Amino acid sequence: MPIGFLVNRLVLAIPTLFGVSVVVFVLLRVVPGDPIAMMIPPGAGQEDIDRLRVLYGLDRSIPEQYGIWLGQALTGDFGTSISLRSDVLGLVLQRLPATLELAALALLIAGALATGLAVLGTASRGRWPEAVVDGVTGTVQAIPDFVWGLLFILALGVLMPVLPISGRFDPRIEIDFATGFYLIESLARFDLDTAAMLLRHAILPAVALALPLTAVLARLLKSSLSEAMTQDYVQVAKVRGFGPGRLIVREAMRNALIPTVALSSVQVTFLIGGTVLVERIFSYPGIGNMAIGAVINRDLPLIQGLVLTFAVLFIAINLVADLTYAALNPRVRRG
Amino acid sequence: MMLSTSRRRLLRAGALGGLALPFAGLASTVSAQGSTLTIAYNVDLPAFDPTVGASAVNPTIQSLYKSVFDQYIDQNPDLSFKPGLLTGWGWNEDRTEIFLEVREGALWHTGEPVTPDDVVWSLERAGDPDTGNPIQFVWSKVGNYRIDGNRITADVLAFEPTLFKWMAFLTGYVLPRRYFEEVGPDGFEAAPVGSGPYRVDAFERNAFLRLKAVPDYWGGAPAYETVIFKFVTDAVSRVAEIESGASDVTLEIPYDAFDRLKDRPGLAGVTTPVSDIAMIFLNDNDEIMQDRNVRLAAHHAINKQAIVDRLLRGYGVPIDTLQAPEYAAFDPTIRVPYDPDRAAALLAESGYGRDNPARFTIQTTRGFKPRDFEMIQAIVGMWRAVGIEAEIEVYEIAQHFELRARDALAPAAFYNWGNSIGDPSTSTGFAMFGPSPHSTWDTDDLDAMIGPLWGEPDEAARIAGYRAVDRYIAEQGYVIPLLQYVQPIVHRDDVVVTPHTANFLLPQLMRPA
Numbered sequence: 001m002p003i004g005f006l007v008n009r010l011v012l013a014i015p016t017l018f019g020v021s022v023v024v025f026v027l028l029r030v031v032p033g034d035p036i037a038m039m040i041p042p043g044a045g046q047e048d049i050d051r052l053r054v055l056y057g058l059d060r061s062i063p064e065q066y067g068i069w070l071g072q073a074l075t076g077d078f079g080t081s082i083s084l085r086s087d088v089l090g091l092v093l094q095r096l097p098a099t100l101e102l103a104a105l106a107l108l109i110a111g112a113l114a115t116g117l118a119v120l121g122t123a124s125r126g127r128w129p130e131a132v133v134d135g136v137t138g139t140v141q142a143i144p145d146f147v148w149g150l151l152f153i154l155a156l157g158v159l160m161p162v163l164p165i166s167g168r169f170d171p172r173i174e175i176d177f178a179t180g181f182y183l184i185e186s187l188a189r190f191d192l193d194t195a196a197m198l199l200r201h202a203i204l205p206a207v208a209l210a211l212p213l214t215a216v217l218a219r220l221l222k223s224s225l226s227e228a229m230t231q232d233y234v235q236v237a238k239v240r241g242f243g244p245g246r247l248i249v250r251e252a253m254r255n256a257l258i259p260t261v262a263l264s265s266v267q268v269t270f271l272i273g274g275t276v277l278v279e280r281i282f283s284y285p286g287i288g289n290m291a292i293g294a295v296i297n298r299d300l301p302l303i304q305g306l307v308l309t310f311a312v313l314f315i316a317i318n319l320v321a322d323l324t325y326a327a328l329n330p331r332v333r334r335g
Numbered sequence: 336m337m338l339s340t341s342r343r344r345l346l347r348a349g350a351l352g353g354l355a356l357p358f359a360g361l362a363s364t365v366s367a368q369g370s371t372l373t374i375a376y377n378v379d380l381p382a383f384d385p386t387v388g389a390s391a392v393n394p395t396i397q398s399l400y401k402s403v404f405d406q407y408i409d410q411n412p413d414l415s416f417k418p419g420l421l422t423g424w425g426w427n428e429d430r431t432e433i434f435l436e437v438r439e440g441a442l443w444h445t446g447e448p449v450t451p452d453d454v455v456w457s458l459e460r461a462g463d464p465d466t467g468n469p470i471q472f473v474w475s476k477v478g479n480y481r482i483d484g485n486r487i488t489a490d491v492l493a494f495e496p497t498l499f500k501w502m503a504f505l506t507g508y509v510l511p512r513r514y515f516e517e518v519g520p521d522g523f524e525a526a527p528v529g530s531g532p533y534r535v536d537a538f539e540r541n542a543f544l545r546l547k548a549v550p551d552y553w554g555g556a557p558a559y560e561t562v563i564f565k566f567v568t569d570a571v572s573r574v575a576e577i578e579s580g581a582s583d584v585t586l587e588i589p590y591d592a593f594d595r596l597k598d599r600p601g602l603a604g605v606t607t608p609v610s611d612i613a614m615i616f617l618n619d620n621d622e623i624m625q626d627r628n629v630r631l632a633a634h635h636a637i638n639k640q641a642i643v644d645r646l647l648r649g650y651g652v653p654i655d656t657l658q659a660p661e662y663a664a665f666d667p668t669i670r671v672p673y674d675p676d677r678a679a680a681l682l683a684e685s686g687y688g689r690d691n692p693a694r695f696t697i698q699t700t701r702g703f704k705p706r707d708f709e710m711i712q713a714i715v716g717m718w719r720a721v722g723i724e725a726e727i728e729v730y731e732i733a734q735h736f737e738l739r740a741r742d743a744l745a746p747a748a749f750y751n752w753g754n755s756i757g758d759p760s761t762s763t764g765f766a767m768f769g770p771s772p773h774s775t776w777d778t779d780d781l782d783a784m785i786g787p788l789w790g791e792p793d794e795a796a797r798i799a800g801y802r803a804v805d806r807y808i809a810e811q812g813y814v815i816p817l818l819q820y821v822q823p824i825v826h827r828d829d830v831v832v833t834p835h836t837a838n839f840l841l842p843q844l845m846r847p848a
Contacts, residue, residue: 032730032731032733032734032737032738034733034736034737034740035389035733036740037733037736037737037739037740040469040736040740040772040773045472045770045772046772047472048469048471048472049740049772051464051471052467052469055467082388082389083381083382083388083389083390084381084382084540085381085382085384085387085388085390085520085524086382086521086524091540094540095540095541150571153571153572153575154575157575157579157581158575158578158579161579161580161581164581165572165575165576165579165581166375166565166567166572166576166581167539167542167543167565168539168542171373171537171539171542171543171545171563171565172371172545172561172563174537280568280569281569281571281572282572283541283542283565283566283567283568283569283572284541284542285539285540285541285542286541289541289568290540290541292568293379293381293541293568296732296733297381297389297733298733
């Protein structure tokens with residue numbers, strides 16, 4: 001992988017983020033819903049309203065506000081949340097690990113399930129298991145992640161309460177972590193009890209997020225595997241007497257992964273976007289949950305910070321997908 | 336080959352372990368028991384300082400604040416006032432001074448005593464425009480504090496008849512001066528200290544607040560040693576929390592879910608009418624609303640009892656003024672009865688009828704309050720029957736606030752108005768006085784009636800004055816009050832919950848059965 005490619009992508013990210021920041025900043029200020037109007041108490045007069053407007057810098061023109069915000073953002077100061085009264089960057093960094101862990105877990109689950117389904121479907125082409133795989137992926141894809149979340153809450157939280165349905169960990173337990181990556185940290189410490197407790201809380205939202213992605217990835221991978229299975233090198237391996245399992249996993253899989261990885265980055269960004277509703281339903285304390293609160297309260301600085309964070313995540317996902325694609329595909333790797 | 340086999344075994348073991356891990360220790364997922372009370376609460380806690388910022392004027396968060404902090408003056412569940420950190424308060428004879436008597440024996444969660452200096456500092460800080468207290472306009476009406484033992488006196492800079500009621504209302508909390516000055520605002524947010532019945536033990540933003548009982552609290556030790564407020568903002572998830580046994584108490588759930596859950600074994604339910612009303616603002620900026628016949632017809636055409644019975648399953652109290660029955664100026668003799676014939680006759684007087692309906696837009700939220708959109712749909716149907724054709728426009732609550740502040744609401748706009756101190760100035764006063772940023776009705780006749788009441792020193796005369804205002808508003812049809820909301824609370828049947836009319840859900844008012 002040429003270093004130049006990486007540098008080029010990182011440089012291109014700068015105007016993208018700038019564009020996102022301008023659009024979000026302007027949009028938030030022209031759509032209805034004034035944050036100051038939200039906090040006017042009964043009895044406040046125009047003077048009180050003006051005072052609050054000055055206090056939050058909303059008395060200036062939009063370009064002036066943007067200039068101030070951008071100047072501060074370049075120094076790492078993304079402003080102060082109006083509703084949470086804390087530094088935006090600190091708030092986002094505090095909650096981001098929860099979302100990243102949830103998304104990573106969902107991605108792992110989706111990857112594992114999709115691979116299993118694709119391999120099963122490919123290995124049983126023309127027979128009933130393939131029809132079952134196609135039926136399952138079609139059904140799973142048709143149901144959005146938040147509906148899966150509600151179904152899981154009903155089934156595994158209420159009817160058969162075997163898993164917790166809210167929060168990131170049991171609030172009765174004292175936990176002291178050095179980082180926000182609780183699950184990774186507990187695994188690194190070999191604190192398996194805590195890891196199990198964290199996984200119990202994360203598993204339902206993670207599976208809810210993972211299922212629609214599973215269906216898409218399984219269909220993509222199965223289609224790519226089917227195509228790869230017709231290639232000469234697979235046929236040669238078949239003639240050499242390799243079994244269907246080895247043919248799929250050892251011979252066809254690597255090439256089948258290339259188009260799957262190329263197309264999956266868009267799907268993974270949907271997964272990240274899906275955290276907003278799924279975190280809300282499961283009261284999971286990530287940036288998705290925080291984003292809904294910020295929008296309801298018209299917390300402009302926090303919304304800006306969160307949208308930029310999502311933009312950075314999307315750029316990072318695409319970059320990782322490109323790097324993975326290049327690693328899998330020698331033609332790209334060698335320029 | 337050895338390496339390959341080992342790796343495969345390791346991966347297999349890891350995968351199996353990973354699958355098994357979430358199901359390990361299932362027993363710990365069952366509901367909180369014994370001295371721990373878990374409440375599935377409907378809103379997040381944005382910030383701890385109860386005296387500054389938007390959260391300070393958010394009524395739904397006050398239960399959390401009141402668990403940790405003491406107010407100057409407190410309220411009983413029926414809205415009557417009782418001593419908080421102040422045991423005595425009042426005016427001098429000519430109302431140029433106030434006096435406050437500070438409770439002895441109250442302690443901060445650090446173990447230090449609450450002093451008159453803390454009270455004065457809290458009041459001065461609240462009145463300082465630079466601190467960002469949204470109620471600064473009230474607190475700045477008193478100054479020049481003097482301390483003599485446990486008694487504080489201060490000069491009245493501008494007379495505010497409801498000053499002491501505000502001491503039990505939004506931002507009326509006492510904070511620890513020494514600790515706050517030592518740690519600063521950020522340090523206080525990180526480790527808040529109050530003098531309330533519970534101290535903060537742990538806080539995970541967007542997830543939960545864990546509190547520990549203060550055994551030597553001046554009001555007596557709370558019944559539960561540990562209280563966990565889980566922030567479960569989705570109503571369906573709150574129902575699931577209580578149904579699964581993961582939480583012991585919850586509130587603000589759909590009424591049909593309440594009716595289903597309260598009869599389930601192991602659960603119970605309690606409801607109480609709260610200080611929150613549904614109403615329709617009318618805007619005099621629109622020509623059609625300047626017609627008294629149209630306004631009164633719009634009011635007489637609404638069958639509020641039917642709305643309560645059919646849409647809210649009986650959980651609501653029809654009202655005809657902006658005063659709920661528990662409020663100080665409630666007058667049951669002021670009635671605007673359901674009378675569709677009279678509504679049609681009034682419209683006919685102005686030339687309107689079913690063939691030539693009066694037309695206007697009504698704005699409403701959808702899902703912000705129980706059955707809000709459905710209520711407006713029903714009302715529009717009732718209006719259509721008498722000769723009013725209203726077009727429904729759905730807006731977000733943030734849009735409502737902005738439009739109301741700009742006096743740009745539609746001719747009719749649905750809203751809910753909370754008033755936990757039950758004073759008429761904080762309902763009729765602010766909602767109907769023209770210069771108020773919350774009012775959409777701006778006429779000289781009404782302003783002339785309300786204006787003098789802001790500074791009326793005689794409490795009986797002030798309340799009587801507001802009753803007269805309410806009667807006049809009903810006669811003129813300047814606003815359409817609809818109903819008083821009822822708060823549904825579901826809880827385990829081994830927990831006794833005392834509901835609060837101010838719509839607080841206070842753990843200090845709960846105890847084991």
